[in-house]
Amino acid sequence: MENIPSKFVERAVDELSKLPGIGRRTAMRLALHLLKQDEKDVELLGTSLIEMRSKITYCKKCHNISDSETCNICSNPSRDQSTVCIVEDVRDVMAIENTSQYNGLYHVLGGIISPMEGVGPEDLTIDKLRQRFEQEDIREVIMALPTTIEGDTTNFYIFKQLRDKSIKISTIARGVSIGNDLEYADEVTLGRSIVNRTPYEDDSTE
């Protein structure tokens, strides 16, 4: 993949291959695809990326991406302002919103604590979370971080900040996926789902 015969293509391939999950081969394929597109379509792509980065703003309350100072969720009076769900990034907010099962607010950390990747608590919005607990009347916190070592570390770090306050803290349930056969669940998940068994509810009458 050496010796690209144009320095413009070379530069574009260099930049594209900095994206996560995109190697030089894929970058070259994308560059050749773009060369076949209309000039104005490529301009749309390029400017949309630049504009997104330069004009992005975050909700001053929950730090979700937002076009206004306060996002639609935080400024919605029908949402429960006393419950906060803590998530890693905006994709998690979108995923939980899609379930229609949650009516509280969010707090977007912007990442999780990961010493391996050099991400410490100071790189996240944990300070802002602490401020929220002082300024808002928050009574319940739901931790919805990834089920990884990094996620658990972050859970614990935040838990330590909150345990002196009279706040109900929970994590989202881990267990067997709905619609899955037990034999396909991994041991750790299956084990946890037995330890954390929940009282039987008759869903059929719902």
Added chain:
Amino acid sequence: MENIPSKFVERAVDELSKLPGIGRRTAMRLALHLLKQDEKDVELLGTSLIEMRSKITYCKKCHNISDSETCNICSNPSRDQSTVCIVEDVRDVMAIENTSQYNGLYHVLGGIISPMEGVGPEDLTIDKLRQRFEQEDIREVIMALPTTIEGDTTNFYIFKQLRDKSIKISTIARGVSIGNDLEYADEVTLGRSIVNRTPYEDDSTE
């Protein structure tokens, strides 16, 4: 994946997901990655794509991408000007150049004939190829197109244009990959490799 809470991110995700092999989920992941990068790095990416598309030029002889009117290969006097290798795109030129086994010129078609995708001979540089045969002293043509129905169709189309001329035409050999066990080769390839067997050469004395 609906309801991205910022129209700037929405637009970037829309544009990114137009790229081949990138769905909305991957596009969202890329957009969130870019939001975490420095503003000037995202600007570098965006402008490199726009600049590539607007400033790209093609060698007027072989239609490879090139920063000069005639590419480095076509303008190299030590290369055999009487042999032309016909390829689909610049990646094939780079792949063949990497083998160091070819010293002739190329002709880059810019695609292959594919009625399914609406690509006809007029969308490729086949007219320019015909002109080259009138203007240059070409005595041998090597077809190096993909081994697909589209590749075979294109081979045949070009062959029809050339068969009245006294030009030696060949296709690159198809056969069992070097370093592969026979049992892993598919039937068609293995069958072809027997039909097109080559005289034994003792490579060990090289």
